Amino acid sequence: MGNKRKRLQSDVDEFLREIPDFRYDKENRSLSGNYLVLDSEGKYVDSYPLIIKLTSDYPLAPPEVFDDGKNKPYGAVRHIEPDGKFCLFYADESWKYYSPDDGLIKFLHGPVREFLILQKAYEIEGTWNGPGRAHFQDGIFEFYNEEFGITDPRKIHSLMNQIIKRKIKGGNVCPLCYPETRTRIRNCHPQLLEFQKRVSIPLMKDSIKKLEDHCQKHRLRLRF
Amino acid sequence: MSNNQLLKAILGQQSLDENSAEYKSMMKQGDEIQTLLSTSFQDDEPIIQFAGSQAKGTMVKSKYDLDITCYFTSGSNTAGSSLKELFEAVKEALSVEYLVEVKNSAIKIYSQNENGYLHVDAVPGRFVDGKEGDVFLHVEKWDENRLKTNLQTHISHVRNSGFLDEIKLMKIWNTRNGGPFKTFILELLTIKVLQDNSRKGMALDENIEFLFNELAEKIETITVEDPANPAGNDLFLHFDSTMRTNAKMRLEETAKLLETHDWEGIFVPLEKASHASIKTQAVNSQMNPHYYGE
Numbered sequence: 001m002g003n004k005r006k007r008l009q010s011d012v013d014e015f016l017r018e019i020p021d022f023r024y025d026k027e028n029r030s031l032s033g034n035y036l037v038l039d040s041e042g043k044y045v046d047s048y049p050l051i052i053k054l055t056s057d058y059p060l061a062p063p064e065v066f067d068d069g070k071n072k073p074y075g076a077v078r079h080i081e082p083d084g085k086f087c088l089f090y091a092d093e094s095w096k097y098y099s100p101d102d103g104l105i106k107f108l109h110g111p112v113r114e115f116l117i118l119q120k121a122y123e124i125e126g127t128w129n130g131p132g133r134a135h136f137q138d139g140i141f142e143f144y145n146e147e148f149g150i151t152d153p154r155k156i157h158s159l160m161n162q163i164i165k166r167k168i169k170g171g172n173v174c175p176l177c178y179p180e181t182r183t184r185i186r187n188c189h190p191q192l193l194e195f196q197k198r199v200s201i202p203l204m205k206d207s208i209k210k211l212e213d214h215c216q217k218h219r220l221r222l223r224f
Numbered sequence: 225m226s227n228n229q230l231l232k233a234i235l236g237q238q239s240l241d242e243n244s245a246e247y248k249s250m251m252k253q254g255d256e257i258q259t260l261l262s263t264s265f266q267d268d269e270p271i272i273q274f275a276g277s278q279a280k281g282t283m284v285k286s287k288y289d290l291d292i293t294c295y296f297t298s299g300s301n302t303a304g305s306s307l308k309e310l311f312e313a314v315k316e317a318l319s320v321e322y323l324v325e326v327k328n329s330a331i332k333i334y335s336q337n338e339n340g341y342l343h344v345d346a347v348p349g350r351f352v353d354g355k356e357g358d359v360f361l362h363v364e365k366w367d368e369n370r371l372k373t374n375l376q377t378h379i380s381h382v383r384n385s386g387f388l389d390e391i392k393l394m395k396i397w398n399t400r401n402g403g404p405f406k407t408f409i410l411e412l413l414t415i416k417v418l419q420d421n422s423r424k425g426m427a428l429d430e431n432i433e434f435l436f437n438e439l440a441e442k443i444e445t446i447t448v449e450d451p452a453n454p455a456g457n458d459l460f461l462h463f464d465s466t467m468r469t470n471a472k473m474r475l476e477e478t479a480k481l482l483e484t485h486d487w488e489g490i491f492v493p494l495e496k497a498s499h500a501s502i503k504t505q506a507v508n509s510q511m512n513p514h515y516y517g518e
Binding site: 019035038039042043086117122135136 | 226228229230233236237429494495497502503505509510513515517
């Protein structure tokens with residue numbers, strides 16, 4: 001716990017050294033201020049008021065970033081939740097954009113900056129022409145289909161549960177191939193071992209809940 | 225307000241990227257001049273190196289040139305026995321290939337490339353002892369005719385000051401305001417004011433604001449010493465009362481812009497990304513946002 005607190009303080013200090021324009025609210029574990037967005041060539045894009053919340057799972061889970069009023073109206077079309085939270089990426093592929101070793105500055109100048117360039121493009125065009133996953137649960141199925149070729153919610157659910165329990169081991173039965181076959185993971189989907197290492201467990205727990213809610217709502221079975 | 229980010233964005237746009245064609249072209253020309261000098265003075269084996277903003281890490285796009293020092297060892301007399309003879313010999317060697325002009329203690333070379341004329345200052349000198357440390361420079365327009373200085377001390381003084389961003393911004397301001405300060409004096413003043421007031425580690429915008437206010441208030445009386453020869457070199461010639469009066473006027477004009485933090489007015493307008501470029505970047509983005517809503 002002590003290490004986590006030290007890490008948080010060190011990341012916040014580094015952030016404020018780099019961008020003293022922001023303020024840190026210790027009680028709410030949040031940084032707020034105007035972020036000046038530059039494109040990859042260092043040219044000015046726009047300035048956005050942001051609130052960056054450091055959840056209790058930080059740095060294992062990335063910070064949550066909220067718009068502070070500028071991007072209203074929010075909505076699915078621009079990938080901003082009703083409370084202003086940016087939907088930066090699907091939880092289970094957060095490792096593609098964020099690593100717990102990154103620190104706050106790299107996170108801000110990386111995925112957050114890119115997301116804000118997408119917002120600016122939306123403001124200019126009035127439509128979303130950037131990339132994006134399908135909304136709601138469809139995005140979950142899209143990801144697992146792209147990554148592992150599965151769309152069966154039971155298999156996805158089984159895989160997620162084994163990952164959060166750290167049960168993905170080479171000699172275990174592969175959750176992607178079960179129940180058709182009882183192949184060992186090492187012989188069919190060894191990439192699951194790497195996936196387990198990279199994925200954010202706190203975010204995946206949230207992902208499981210979303211999948212369960214969806215299946216319950218549509219009376220889909222999650223057990224074979 | 226995003227004062228620091230704005231200032232850093234200005235600095236980012238004004239910095240000369242080492243991978244840019246402009247920088248590479250400049251360094252190629254510098255290398256050619258160095259080769260010409262070392263070939264011309266093969267017997268003397270002078271120490272030829274880059275100096276100025278390139279060595280100090282304070283180069284800015286708005287105005288830059290290249291400085292090359294050509295220092296002869298203390299015992300070497302082949303190129304010339306007196307400092308003036310050395311100076312003339314270097315000038316002659318450079319004239320073979322370039323258009324040159326004599327400055328106070330340097331030879332200005334006009335070297336043409338695809339970006340126009342690059343100004344390169346070649347500074348001949350002789351080491352006081354051996355082939356490192358203090359050097360004597362020939363001074364064209366002074367009564368004393370020679371100046372003792374130390375390149376490494378100058379470079380270290382600036383490079384290790386901890387105020388490189390502040391110096392670069394002040395150089396941009398100086399260019400925009402018609403150059404009321406000689407660059408070397410401006411660097412020394414920036415370091416002196418900030419060091420004397422323990423401003424290391426403070427926010428860039430606060431330091432710049434402090435600097436402008438201090439300079440505007442004290443510019444007529446402030447003293448500045450050459451770090452390589454604090455007691456010996458009179459820098460007054462580089463910063464006389466006429467220059468101080470002119471600088472004060474410019475600083476007071478800037479003070480008005482400071483009240484509204486009009487940084488782009490003080491330094492240089494920030495280059496904006498075009499709509500077309502933003503749209504292209506969005507289409508090619510590697511992000512993959514996922515909306516879940518409530």
